Amino acid sequence: MTTPQRPASRKEIRQENEKLILQAAEKTFAEAGFGGATMQLIADVAGLPKANLHYYFPTKESLYRRVVQDIFHVWLQAADIFDAADGPIEGLGAYIDAKMEISRKHPAGSKVWASEVMHRAPVIQDYLETTLRDWTEGRIAVIERWIAQGLMDPVNPRHLLYMLWATTQHYADFNHQIETLNTGRPLSDAQWAEATETVKRIILTGIGARHAS
Amino acid sequence: MTTPQRPASRKEIRQENEKLILQAAEKTFAEAGFGGATMQLIADVAGLPKANLHYYFPTKESLYRRVVQDIFHVWLQAADIFDAADGPIEGLGAYIDAKMEISRKHPAGSKVWASEVMHRAPVIQDYLETTLRDWTEGRIAVIERWIAQGLMDPVNPRHLLYMLWATTQHYADFNHQIETLNTGRPLSDAQWAEATETVKRIILTGIGARHAS
DNA sequence: AAAAATCTTGACCGGTTGGTCAAGCTGTGG
DNA sequence: CCACAGCTTGACCAACCGGTCAAGATTTTT
Numbered sequence: 001m002t003t004p005q006r007p008a009s010r011k012e013i014r015q016e017n018e019k020l021i022l023q024a025a026e027k028t029f030a031e032a033g034f035g036g037a038t039m040q041l042i043a044d045v046a047g048l049p050k051a052n053l054h055y056y057f058p059t060k061e062s063l064y065r066r067v068v069q070d071i072f073h074v075w076l077q078a079a080d081i082f083d084a085a086d087g088p089i090e091g092l093g094a095y096i097d098a099k100m101e102i103s104r105k106h107p108a109g110s111k112v113w114a115s116e117v118m119h120r121a122p123v124i125q126d127y128l129e130t131t132l133r134d135w136t137e138g139r140i141a142v143i144e145r146w147i148a149q150g151l152m153d154p155v156n157p158r159h160l161l162y163m164l165w166a167t168t169q170h171y172a173d174f175n176h177q178i179e180t181l182n183t184g185r186p187l188s189d190a191q192w193a194e195a196t197e198t199v200k201r202i203i204l205t206g207i208g209a210r211h212a213s
Numbered sequence: 214m215t216t217p218q219r220p221a222s223r224k225e226i227r228q229e230n231e232k233l234i235l236q237a238a239e240k241t242f243a244e245a246g247f248g249g250a251t252m253q254l255i256a257d258v259a260g261l262p263k264a265n266l267h268y269y270f271p272t273k274e275s276l277y278r279r280v281v282q283d284i285f286h287v288w289l290q291a292a293d294i295f296d297a298a299d300g301p302i303e304g305l306g307a308y309i310d311a312k313m314e315i316s317r318k319h320p321a322g323s324k325v326w327a328s329e330v331m332h333r334a335p336v337i338q339d340y341l342e343t344t345l346r347d348w349t350e351g352r353i354a355v356i357e358r359w360i361a362q363g364l365m366d367p368v369n370p371r372h373l374l375y376m377l378w379a380t381t382q383h384y385a386d387f388n389h390q391i392e393t394l395n396t397g398r399p400l401s402d403a404q405w406a407e408a409t410e411t412v413k414r415i416i417l418t419g420i421g422a423r424h425a426s
Numbered sequence: 427a428a429a430a431a432t433c434t435t436g437a438c439c440g441g442t443t444g445g446t447c448a449a450g451c452t453g454t455g456g
Numbered sequence: 457c458c459a460c461a462g463c464t465t466g467a468c469c470a471a472c473c474g475g476t477c478a479a480g481a482t483t484t485t486t
Contacts, residue, residue: 035248
């Protein structure tokens with residue numbers, strides 16, 4: 001059963017409850033938006049009294065901020081693959097794989113991020129201007145190197161990145177629309193694989209990616 | 214000046230005010246979400262007293278529904294170009310042009326649509342299941358014909374459509390992020406042209422689009 | 427010109443929301 | 457075993473929200 005034999009320690013209680021609240025908050029913010037998600041609703045999803053939420057997160061905004069920050073970190077982590085590769089076929093291919101996997105496993109997080117950015121990033125604007133900007137410049141440099149090495153056609157790296165983000169995140173943010181057009185059912189394993197392969201093929205072919213000769 | 218010489222007629226007043234309210238509502242829903250947009254805020258943006266909004270649109274939801282429906286129709290209209298074309302280069306090319314133009318001119322509408330779909334389409338689910346589904350099936354048939362005619366490589370038409378939607382709408386939904394990464398400034402005419410050309414080139418190249426030989 | 431229909435608007439209301447608080451409960455260290 | 461620090465929670469509150477309403481203003485109809 002779920003009942004532990006010894007009483008939970010303070011640290012365990014805190015970690016457990018914060019995790020519970022953050023999961024419930026991510027799901028609720030994604031489904032209802034910041035304004036539509038009430039603290040009472042998040043509390044119900046988490047299975048805790050509302051006042052308990054305010055013990056761990058003093059305000060709704062502070063809870064929301066934590067959710068967005070956590071998503072951002074997961075999202076950035078997927079980009080490490082980018083650097084380890086020798087060329088666009090491995091690098092961009094692995095990046096698309098990773099982002100499609102995130103879209104499948106954590107659609108709620110992607111939706112919260114999208115909503116935050118659509119509303120002009122009221123709480124993570126500083127991240128956009130620092131971390132994201134730096135990361136983007138770094139990746140642009142990598143792509144420009146690949147182009148200089150003749151490993152792909154000369155395309156504007158910035159718009160290529162936007163295309164990668166747009167296409168992969170679309171499968172999370174618009175999963176409801178995609179499911180509706182799929183006779184109301186979630187994509188099967190095979191359909192996810194085909195989506196990923198189609199995206200990779202079109203983009204890698206589209207930029208003329210090739211191995212070193 | 215703005216003052217008309219003769220008093221406005223009933224029909225004119227109604228059209229004028231509905232237009233004013235719908236524009237204010239689209240902007241406000243896009244910026245604040247359904248929950249974050251208050252009737253008072255929309256009224257202020259429209260420059261009308263709040264009670265006047267409720268005279269033209271009895272409930273907040275009915276106003277929101279009208280906004281979403283209007284967007285959907287504009288969005289569908291852009292797709293007529295699709296059919297008039299002989300092959301993917303003209304058809305998809307013109308479709309990308311049209312959708313990029315909409316993303317540039319009406320980003321708010323695209324954001325409202327995205328938000329609605331992300332929240333599992335509470336008010337336009339029936340549209341998704343009827344109009345959008347039919348439209349999608351029709352376009353898939355067109356693409357399959359192009360493939361059969363050897364005008365493009367055999368790619369899954371459904372995922373190609375998702376890619377078109379994702380990529381073009383990204384420039385509207387995430388325009389704030391794009392502007393932030395563009396040293397805080399909106400894209401210039403030249404940058405929009407380059408974005409459109411890059412998207413068209415990667416996708417059309419990626420699917421091996423070619424003219425009839 | 428007067429009656430009818432439509433439009434305008436400040437004031438108001440019940441319900442909900444984020445947040446507070448004090449009292450009780452539960453591990454922890456001495 | 458006890459005192460203290462950290463955790464839990466029902467009850468409560470001021471602020472705000474969507475929506476109502478009645479009285480007045482304006483245009484149309486007769």
